[in-house]
Amino acid sequence: MTWDVALILGIDGLANGAVYLLAGLGLVLIFSVTRVVFVPFGDIAAFAALTLAAFETGRVPPTIAMVGALAVVAVAVEVTSLSRRGEFARIPKAVLQWGALPAVPCLLAWLAARPGVPAAVQVAVSVLLVVPLAPLLARIVFQPIADASVLVLLIVSLALHFLLSGLGLLFFGPEGSRTQPLATGTLMLGEGFPVSGQIILMVASAIVLSGLFFLVFERTVVGKALRATAVNRVGARLVGIRPARTALLAYGCASLLAGLIGVLIAPVTTMYYDSGFIIGLKAFVAAIIGGLVSYPMTALGALAVGVVESFASFWSGALKDVIVFSLLIPVLMLRSFMSAHAEEDEEEVDQ
Amino acid sequence: MSAARRPRTPQLAIGGLALAIALAPLLLGSFSVSLLNDIGIGSLVALGLVLLTGVGGATSFGQAAFVGIAAYATAWLTTTQGVSPWLGLLFALLLTGVSALLIGMLTLRLGGHFLPLSTIAWGLSIAMLFGNVDALGRHNGLSNVPALTLGSWSLADPRAIYYLIWVIVGLAFLFSHNLLRSRPGRAIRSLRGGATLLASVGADAYRVRLSLFVTAALFAAFAGWLYAHMNRFVSPSPFDVRASIEYLLMAVAGGLGQLVGALVGAAVVLMLKNGLQDVLPMLTKNAGQLEAVAFAALFILLLHFARGGLMGFVRRWAPGLLAPAVPDAAPSAVPPLPRRQLPTPGTPILSVQGAVKRFGGLVAVNEVSFDVNAGEIVGLIGPNGAGKSTMFNLLTCTAAMTAGRVRFLGRDITGLPQREVARLGLARTFQHVKLRPQMSLLDNVALGAHARTRAGLLKAGLGLDAAEERQIFQEAQRQLARIGLADRAFELAGSLPLGTQRILEIARALAADPVLLVLDEPAAGLRRKEKQALGELLRKLRDEGVTILIVEHDMDFVMKLVDRLVVMNFGAKLVEGAPAAVRADARVQAAYLGGTA
């Protein structure tokens, strides 16, 4: 292990850590507002990446069919629940919101699948196309059980992940893809250290997006509303915030984040239909280190996981994950010891 | 009281199920029997999860790792050392138990979300290790594991090992059923109520959780041993995190609230997968890829309609089927539990000397000293922010003192953990009632007697604690009678109004046979009539010889009740004396009213 090797490993680790950071932020965002550990986050990122790969090989991305089908189901579910409550007047708006709105990115994607469309447009459309996914899934799968216990929500989330990766296998096939780099060129860091532009883009995006997160959550009213819903749902309703609406906003933001992650890592990582699982798992680790509430600790945790993973793979490629997860346990013990442990009653089991 | 004879529906159902299970191999084809074998093995692991996660509140994503440790242990021992598979069982149980103990000691103190993540961490690490160890065949695994033999009868055939599997499943369910109805079971069922609740009855939540964790791991070990000798081949991949997730799915699908949910869940998941494998190829060409999608969709739909799993569904629509059996006649009398020798009235039993509590720069309790003598009711009062609650936590050892000492029955208890103090005879209630809503009144009160008996987990599961249990329930019944709730012993505690819940907590505290009963704002939130009833109860208890220290806000209630008052203000003791004298004291009036009248 020489210094230059350590530097390369460190940069590689930071690049991976940047991805886990963004994914971790998304997970913490959704959990803090809805108490759902959104495992399918990684799957949405994978879909964005595979959509872009489909564009580049000249195919119409199957994601359009997925979004379309989900939109239809969501409209059906919303209309049924409105009819049951007798609020027929709100049906046209619901159809517009749940049917027409997701159709817009689908149309854009269909148009962008034609030859001659510039790469930048394809990238943007790939991201836009997956944005409706999380809110639609939330409406169909999570809203009916929004007041269930955290464990049931987690189990449903896991089942949803299996469903999405199964659909991914069906639509995208078992083989992986890489896309063209978004940023070409290299930066020289001292004597002979090329750092690819793609990696710089990833790290820079992570910094910018975390900064944006911080600003939105601390300084804007919308951000504060999101935080309020997280802290106390009933209290938020009492001051006029609608939890269902803030939840949708959170899911939409998370979806956007997932899409960005997908197109950022697709050039440097081969993306498969099941790549979402491992991204989600590492992001989950980072999120838990942050206690599922603290963004700065989540960021630290993510970067730590990325760097440790990189160095562990140098030490033993086969045992890399064993090392990372074994080291996690003392970190958790430290973290648990440090966090002021207020005695919380566990929720009772759903009956 | 004599209730009408309840129809024995649960017993009939269980009997019918047992009969069906016994007859199945004679009626079904060989593959169906194999499927039932898989269901049996899965239900063992799921049972551990129902206990650990459903009852104990600790989500575990690592049960498959324990299955793997046991499977590999017996496979290695029987293939490389040529030893009998029955010795392999002992080895597997030992290895899994020790691993669970070590892992539990490391991680079970983690709170909140850290615990489930730690289970992913070790679950993943252990599963990956299997594939990297040469002695365990690396990724090829170990094959030609010998079949089980009972004397000269080989259990290689699915129909033969079927009976062994289902006998073990039956015994495991019986063990769990006995366990949950016993003394350690009450502690386990109170884990979700918080560590403070358990400490107040003298139990250590960490140790209860650890023993539960090891029990769940041992159930998984049985499953692993059976798996190895049924399939006669072990490889790393059936023991990874995805398998653990599948076991969790089984437990949740069946229902985490009922033991039988484990069996139902395993059956639902495995039969659904099998059914989809048969049906989908008839509908589509892409059957292989659609199986996972269809299964996940159906699973999510199930949880939408029954978030308590299938058994939760049954419980809602046929509650009689799952209601716990209520005995028809009162049980015969047994010798009562030994009681403590109460100190002579007038001797000091609690002595606080110079208690100080600082939170950073804020001094919440400042050099407070007072005594409580046997046979009296002492009230600790003061305006808002006086530091009463903090003082309460200090003398029950729920919080640590910055300086000062507390003596209880002549012993210095400063710095002792709360459960030790509880065992010495100091029983308390809580400001926010900590009852177990899903347990009956009798069970809640019986929890209070936790420290008075000693039956452990093994003894309870094997049903050897019957005599002790009868004594405990007799005691609990006595306490319920004392507070006037004897005829409602089998109702669920969650159905009581707040005032009655408060009184029930006092019964639980009394079941511990305390020397000193410490009450934390028992009158808060009660209506006038409820307060009257409470006051009468407390006076009755004092007359029976129980010493009471009551921290209270309500001056009116307290004045008519106590023998002596200690008044606090701004963290310091203001005045101490008889109620009339305290009421007339000018400083007390100034503290409450803001100035001399």
Place this chain on the structure above:
Amino acid sequence: MKTLIRCAVAVAVSAVFVASTLAADLKVGLSVSLSGPNSSIGIPYSKGMQAALAYKGEVGGRKIQLIVLDDGSDPTAAGRNARKLVEEEKVDVLMGTSGAPSAVAIAQVGREAKTPMIGLTPLSFSAADNPWVVTVAQPTQLMVDAVIERMKRNGVKTVGYIGFSDVWGDLVYDAMMKAAPAAGIKVVSNERYARADASVTGQVLKIVALRPDAVMTGGAGTPGALPFLALAERGYKGGVYGQHGLINPDFVRVAGASAQGSLMPTGPVIVAEQLPADYPTKKIALDFRSAYQKVNNAPTSDAFSAYAFDGWLVFLDAAARALPKAEAGTPEFRVALRDAIFTSKDVVGTHGVYTFKPGNLYGVDERARVIVKLDNGQWKLAP
């Protein structure tokens, strides 16, 4: 009159009944990974088997029924599938699967149910353990020997290894360790990575630091492209060799320019058009291609589907010889089928010419391998 009609109907019905029991269908049970990590191999197996069924769906006047089950890359499910196939469907022969542990699970069930199994992957147990199994795959040693021989020809003295941390990676590494010393080549590293890994920077840095003359990779499918990409990124100039697990159009797509000029061994079916006219497998390979194209509406471009086709051919040949001896669907037939498989002689398949002997899992020789070079996205024969 009525009774006459009734008699005629009875006779007709019983004739059909008797005829169908007389000419019982043959049943082939296939368990593959249509989902899960091994699906990139399992799905081509399934497609190849469908092509084979379309190519020749009957033998000795009997129709053949193919039952395909998905085992999701899980050995427990593979074992369960095998039990379902032998106990419920009563298949005459088992075939499968992708992933050695799953294959072992199926083979064990086959042995207990006394049903022959034709494996499609290299198997890692000894023939003595299980006298009911053969496989149409080439022994890994055969393929790696060709690589070592080519390396020796190219003057390689030291080679680094990077492969999967699973059975496949172990098989390739072990084969290499057996062949390299005899050829005077030293293996300087044994790096591993998991299929799901996104980066092998650490492992590749270690290899590059040792500066070997060549690097051998032990991956399969698209994850196998990762070392190629990483080595190219580090500017490694030596030759990067692969093996037959990488023969896959998606590998070519993902590896792109980084695999240009790579040499790897494979069955001759991949370069069927480039084979000399008298090569024994050329004709059947081209037949396979057209059958595949017809059934799957796409040209074949990987080696895995061809293994399934070969398995079918071996089965057809053996069934033709076993049918006169016993009735299909009976235990006696399965024994006869097993014996016939083990006396297969010179069955020409797409990958090689198969001759099975009792006590040996494999049945191919050097005719089952050629060295190909990846040139501008196409595999070219490199003799």
